[in-house]
Amino acid sequence: MMKKKLFGCLFAIAPMLLHAQNPGSNHGNRFEQLGYLLADPNMYRSASGVPGPKYWQQRADYEIAAEIDEPQQRLNGSETITYFNNSPDPLTYIWLQLDENEHDPKSDNNSFNGSKMTDRMSSRTINGIMGMEPGHGVNILKVTDAAGKALTYTINQTMMRIELPKTLQPGEKFRFNVDWWYKIPNRMTLGGRGGYEYFPEDQNSLYTMAQWYPRLAVYSDFQGWQNKQFTGRGEFALTFGNFKVKMTVPADHVVGATGECRNYKEMLTPAQFQRWQQAQSANQPMEIVTLAEAQQALKSKSTNKKTWIYEAENVRDFAWTSSRRLVWDAQATNVEGKKVMAMSYYGPEAYPLYRKYSTKAVAHTLKVYSKHTIAYPYPVAISVEASNGMEYPMICFNHGRAEKDGTYSESTKYGMISVIIHEVGHNFFPMIVNSDERQWTWMDEGLNTFCQFLAEQEWDNNYPSQRGPAQRITDYMKLPKDQLEPVMSNSENIVLFGPNAYAKPATALNILRETVMGRELFDYAFKEYARRWEFKHPTPTDFFRTMEDASAVDLDWFWRGWFFGIEPVDISLDSVKWYRMDSKNPAIENKLTESEAQQKQTHIAQTRNRAQGVKFAVEQDTSLQDFYNKWERYAVTPDQTEAYSQMQASLTPDEKRLYESKKNFYELSFSNQGGNVMPIIIEWTFADGSKEVDRISAYIWRLNEYKVTKVFAKDKQVVSVRLDPYRETADIEETNNYWPRQAVPSKFELFKGERPVRGTRNDGNPMQRAAQ
Template identity: 75%
Template sequence: MRKKSFKLALALCFMTALAQAQNPGSNHGNRFEQLGTMLTDPNEYRSASGAPGPKYWQQRADYDISATLDDEQQKLTGAETVTYYNNSPDPLTYIWLQLDENEHDLKSDNNSFDGSTMSEKMSMRTVNGILGNPGSKQFGVNIVKLTDESGKALSYTINQTMLRIDLPQTLQPGQKLRFKVEWWYNISDRMVQGGRGGYEYFPDDKNYLYTITQWYPRLAVYSDFQGWQNKQFTGRGEFALTFGNFKVSMNVPADHVVGATGECQNYKDVLTAAQFQRWQQAQSAKQPVEVVTLDEAKKALAGHANGRKTWVYEAQNVRDFALVSSRRLVWDAMATNVEGKKVMAMSYYGPEAYPLYNRYSTKVVAHTVKTYSKHTIPYPYPVAISVEAANGMEYPMICFNYGRAEKDGTYSETTKNGMIGVIIHEVGHNFFPMIVNSDERQWTWMDEGLNTFCQFLTEQEWDNNFPSGRGPAYKITDYMKMPKDQLEPIMVNSENIVQFGPNAYAKPATALNILRETVMGRDLFDFAFREYARRWAFKHPTPADFFRTMEDASAVDLDWFWRGWFYGIEPVDISLDSVKWFRLDTKDPQTSKAEAKAKYDHAADHISRARNKAAGMKFAVDQDTSLQDFYVKWNRFEVTPEDKAGYDTFSAGLTPEEKRLYESKKNFYELSFSNVGGLVMPLIIEWTYADGTKETDRISAYIWRKNENHVSKVFAKDKEVVGIKLDPQRETADIDESNNSWPRVVAPSRFELFRQSQSVRGASTGGNPMQKAKK
């Protein structure tokens, strides 16, 4: 694990202190303070309610792109005309473009700023990285020409993955700029160089699968809250992008199939008559139709066709454009009704993925857009595509996933569920951040966390037994109990996160699920979450907009929750310290004297007394009866007539309300709790009664507001309690369940008796039951 720098550790300590110590030294006034200055101030662009303000604005960029894919040299050449609209109130003297392919340039910082070590076993990829990738191609974007629309050269500067165009004239508010760029780059081997896009080579059939992503010079975001978002792309923090319209012409080998963002404008020109007929059939099909069949894909693998074709795609109001191109693709499609609108759910996949993708992929795509639409806004685009490319990455209307079968067509359950989960996740990214367009490079959780939460909802609606890896509260506890020097708040820039998956995906998804199920309730949460999606669809929200909207639309004060879960690193660990049982003193002498006798006998019962009696010891008072006075024979627990008369007088003076209380025979239980972990949460208490029945009480987290460390609470119960358990359904992410029960419950662990053996190095573990059954 990488260690944080001293500066980063100091900054995180300060951030945590700021989040948790508004009132240092006090046991209250910290965790429930309003966020105040921790959020950006509302203004005319972003209102205090979390909605866009009356003067909200955002830029726009339209692209007309022509590109050529060289399948022999693995090279892409392109030319684009960009129209940029300055909708801001600011005059601009320069603009910034992103050149993401430059992340592969060996001179980029991201290829050197991570630490490295030597080990006994090292992969060729790791060694080549240390050696500077000798013999590799030149990677990165090569700008051939950059001009205004009349062809006059524009001055520009490239700083790693960012390109600045210095404008010859100031671009005033309300004006637009049209310019042209010509460029080329060598496509990287995604399986070797890594990255989001590139190619994968299949040596068995000597073909390539191209996933062309982040491939054209594209506008960075200029916004009201930060100006230019020109933070370098290092491969982790993803994107902040500007919405616009695209027309893309992609020239590829004639036997390639191309799937892309948007809608193809010339299927008749690029498909065979039979394929186009199947495409027409898919427009109303209830089951996926193979537009390009498995047999056709296998035939294309056998021999490369001569000639080339140009596929033309258009997309409206999207923030990016990506595509897949290969001759080794099956393509299926079916029409899906999403809240009254037809959406074409489609999948592209190679023969090795056919057993899984042909059965599941397109149906998972359809399920995803329907479910997300229910929880956010109706899916607005005409298509949604899943591509099997042995990875997981998302772009508008198209995403790249994994899920390949064994050569005999079988697959493991883990592979199947992993494939379904990644398709849901990547298709779901259409909503976050492709539509609700947050800045992923600055706040990864607004993209990955919100999407992982919706992924969990969608997985559970797919199959009630789906083994979701992220979402259930108890699954985040291993992360939250880690040493604090290995943690950082969710509200940290994506480049500075050590445990990236738990921090940016799992913890925010878990937090939202806890909000929905435990803190707010489904009705309030679902309304507020949909309102956030509605308000910020096709706009650029910030964390403050999300936090404020969730409160504004629900009337639930959540500042304590954001403070703890998003700005802090404290875990949940609430301890049930003690239980005290009380009953009302009935004043009935029959009861009180019987209880007194039992107490007296218990106090007098000790080991020496019992053993003396068992030994037949002769006691002095028994041997000499003169020692037996009044008190030896006196029954101190006898109910006297005076006792009865006193009780009758007491009973006669009771009010009806008091009498009902005495007759109720209530049991009062005083429970004491400690906030061991520091993160305040509701108290969820399950009572088990002597008759075997159970009951659950839920107490708001606000019980901690006056003492954030210790609280006591008294409960009145009609029945006698024999067991108490905190958080019985594991819904608060409590990291230590051993202190959650009364009486304390020790959970058993198992050990295994085995004979020592030595396995063959490299042998796989687990199994493929489908394959075994087939044999």
């Protein structure tokens, strides 16, 4: 199906360009194969979506030593990187990412966004207008080869190019060193993925060290070096490798990180280490560092240091948390026959929620995602409460804090569970199925949000999922065109990031699963995509091709509409016509004809004259009546009876069956008002109150993409028809889905002048009221 050419890069594609195969026609556009929009198959990536026989990818191993200088809020680091050139290309330089330079005042990302004044301004917004504080950004102290000889390097904002002393040939490796430091940013005021949060009530900080070390950019078969600047939105593309990391922190800190700790026995008290050993077989979350121990640590700050040692294999990144404020709990979880330690780290303010839910949500996520994709391969999965939402291999930073009295609102509870599922789920996309987030955010966020929806729905049948159900995307899809762009857009070019990169692709996949393909075909193909591309670098082409290859469903029309286009779904039921077959039986047809004639002849004057008791002339003077006043024009005559008997005798068995079926035929006319073609789902309500649903493939639109008519045969008389009764196609205009037309009410409320605090909802806290 989709085996042709790539025309430029798979970024934003103008909607009109997508329908240019047959301009001016009512067909031949939306159902054409994607063709030039997809990359040519080659020895690296096949036409079926599977990695080709000569597929390759680079590797980078890291040995890192880092130290937090708490008084100075500074991170000092040194690292040794071994880079393996598995490509067929000789390399004369390599590119490293310096993501922390997003806080450098000189980086473009701190000036290229528009801004405006409003009545309410956050400190983060004001800081953005004033510009970043001087002193932030990575300071490179030295770059040397394995022998200690200085290497030439150039820093371009968030990217650093290192000149190799000699060409790195295919199959060779290069080992080098980088020493650096940077001022740790206050993440709550300056933004960014990593940094610290300061708690004035106990004068301590929570460190979330993310995107914190110079690391290799991806060099791939489909684009060469991925050295697109990091601006804070398009997250990252990274190379797999092994890590050995030493983190030196204040002695009373607790550290959680990517991978497994190699020196717990030296870092923990004997009681804590014993609890850790007990947690290896615990089926409920067990506190390794208790709330009482964390609260005790807050009372005095140690001036001594400890060095925690972690190792991780075959990961694309490394992140960690450090603080004396942390409670730590853990539970052994069986995931597809393998033990995984599900763990959580959180401060006292998150204890009422995280102690009850976090680690269990981690375990639940691993099990559901493993069922739908691939078995979770790592030994650990961690959730850290950090008033955040960000993911890294084996560790993620989430939000969810209770009120000071320990109560919490329903939205806080479900918001916390959702963000934990989402961020833990990122272990699968993109930490294992390693897509390029700088180019295609939806391959990371959209696929993960879809799996998040699956996990939420398996957590609770009444789970209030915000993204995934089709009807929740309609407000976005009906927006003016200047606020929309295709899902296949670069992350920096998206106006409404959440709806476009998270919600719309997640909704599209849910529609594919429930409405277009069916669960069995979809689940098999989706799992096959994850299996084919685990620990590899897929592109959108690989995903699109695999979903078709593994299901035998032609989905080019769907990718074209939902991923390359911006047109909404709006299918209108324009008319319903009712037909019944002429039975030729005069005993039936004459009565029907009489009834129809009476309906046509009756008018308002007749009705009112009878009601008023008008004396009609033909009744007052019977001599005015003749044969026709007494003639029963619809009575069955002997000739009609004989003709009917002869007709019945001449019928074949098939013809007789049709005459006896007594079917009602309904001709429905539809129009595609939105532009995005979709299946037509029809709910019939019959005179006896029963209902029936018909599902018509989207291919009904292939010969006319704007108007179609279809006839249905029904045993019962229909009293009403409704399109999309389960709201599964994201139809933006439901008032034209009914016959007869129905008014669809909308609620309104009086506007109250108060504004909620950012990030909260006006749903109250019933738990707090009940306690009072």
